[in-house]
Amino acid sequence: MSKNVSEQLLEILIATGVKNIYGVTGDALNFFVKAIEKRDDANWIGFKHEGNASFAAFGDSESTGSLAVCAGTVGPGALHLINGLYNAKKARTPVIAITGQVPQIQQGTNYFQEVDLTKVYDDVCDYQAIIKTPEMAPRVILRAIQIAVSRKTVCRIELPADVAGMEAENEQMLRPIYNSDAILMPGNDSVKKAVEAINSAKTVAILAGHGCREARSEILDLSRKLKAPITHTLKATDIFDHDTENTVGLTGLIGNPTGYNAVMKCDLLLMLATDFPYTDFLPHDTETIQVDIREENIGNRTSVNIGIHSDVNTFVKALIPLVEEKTDDQFLSTLNEKFTKWKKSKLEEASPERDNEPLHPQIFTRYINEYASDDAIFTVETGTSAIWAAHHISFHTNRRIMGSFNHGSMAVGLPAAMGASMANPGREVWCISGDGAFNMAMQDFITAVRYNLPVKILILNNSQLSFVKLEMEEVGLAPALDALEQQNVNFADYARLCGGEGVRVEKAKDIENAIKMAKVSTKPFIIDAVVSSGELSLPPHIGLKEAVGFGTSKLKEVSQIISGDADQWDNLKKELKAFFD
Secondary structure, rough: OOOEEHHHHHHHHHHHOOEEEEEEOOHHHHHHHHHHHHHHHHHHEEEOHHHHHHHOOOOOHHHHOOOOEEEOOOOHHHOHHHHHHHHHHOOOOOEEEEEEEEEHHOOOOOOOOOOOHHHHHHHHOOOOOOOOOOHHHHHHHHHHHHHHHHHHHEEEEEEEEHHHOOOOHHHHOOOOOOOOOOOOOOHHHHHHHHHHHHHHOEEEEEEEEEHHHHHHHHHHHHHHHHHHOHHOOOOOOOOOOOOOOOOEEEEEOOHHHHHHHHHHOOOOOEEOOOOOHHHHOOOOEEEEEEEOOOOHOOOOOOOOOEEEEHHHHHHHHHHHOOOOOOOOOHHHHHHHHHHHHHHHHHHHHEEEEOOOOOOOHHHHHHHHHHOOOOOOOOOOOOOOHHHHHHHHHHOOOOOOOEOOOOOOOOOOOOHHHHHHHHHHOOEEEEEEEEEEHHHHHHHHHHHHHHHHOOOOOEEEEOOOOHHHHHOOOOOHOOHEEEEEEOOOOOOOHHHHHHHEEEEEHHHHHHHHHHHHHHOOOOOOOOEEEEEEEOOOOOOOOOHHHHHHHHHHHHHHHHHHHOOOOHHHHHEEEHHHHHOOO
């Protein structure tokens, strides 16, 4: 029986392991969604907004390591996909975007909904398969998938409305996608140079990135031998969590002092599989060895003395038997001791006895850490919600953390949680979100209800874009409160209106029970956590520039208060109340 181009495309995707296609349909995708309807081994997951669909595809792929697919129709629908696709690209997770296009006879005429998607998608995609004829379809479709999988990137398949229903051709071109088992080995000279440098250094620190996932045990062995503290990036929080031996925490704006000091005060820094972007939190006059599977990352953020292009696991295995074991552990033990004190202080900050209202957000993440399953997946929004998650949730054993850690977009949390839940049925999924981010994506909460996805969503509702406020203060500005304010609905009521479940929490005594309710719920569940907008989170190191910025900001706030600005006075009172509770 003959098949059309859309059916052929779907068969190729299914053969690659794709089960779910996240998107919003339209006329150019009619034949494609009908092809899905005929199959039992593929599902169309219909979203309210294409931007959420592409973030869901990211969540699917990031949580499984497999190819995921999103789709949107011509022009406007295809444009909506782009933000989530940039998130996938920067996270290096393989995603295919299927976009419709106006009929070829109308292309180039400024036709209704026509957009030159090849130009628009040029930056986000490593390859674009523009299907002009059925004869070329199999080859370019397979090429797009092969590139997405091999490079862990984003590719696009364009399906014009008039080609989508044409009879498929060139079935003989169909083949399995090739998965390489090749390993990039370090050069002997590079390893020798690294050994000499490490042996000569009194103190060594490790900055570990997301690429260390498959090398965790080897890096721990190296850390023990070198008495080297391990600082990690946010994306590597679920590789080297707070309870991991020799781990001293995060660096960066949402890090902690020991993570920062390990990197900045060592004699030699070993950067492993990370393109950590924040140059203010990297040393520039410390001897540095950087190991990365991507050559372009070496020396990209700070000066590097020895650059090694290699798979990190292979490099560390080669290094361990060659380096001398260090006997002086004072640098490591001092940092470990201070990190233990820091963790204790975080527990005190998250004590339910701090029952002032509005509540402290840390109390919620502390209880989630206690009750979430050992293999829970957490999606974390961009903003202060990421701080409370990183500081108060231990990503031990098989827990995972996902977010927009490279792209930095808001509105990733809910849809990525939905994609992760869809791809990992039976696994517990939590979303830690601010109110601003949830407001951007909330229309697809009802989609989670439709597909029976029991995601648990904590909304830290402080009626403010609080991380943006922190950024304003850092550069010496008094907060622009009108721009920062969020007008919110009762999110628990909204959850129930959509057919899910929810609870609003305004008192500390109700927090634990709310977390328990969310955990056992079989429906999408929202915890509307009314928290203080005055909660402060300071970076691990405040230099002169930052101190001047924050000081200037407070002086300007006081000046506006003296001039009669009641909103600034209310803002300052909230900060003081949160600080002294």
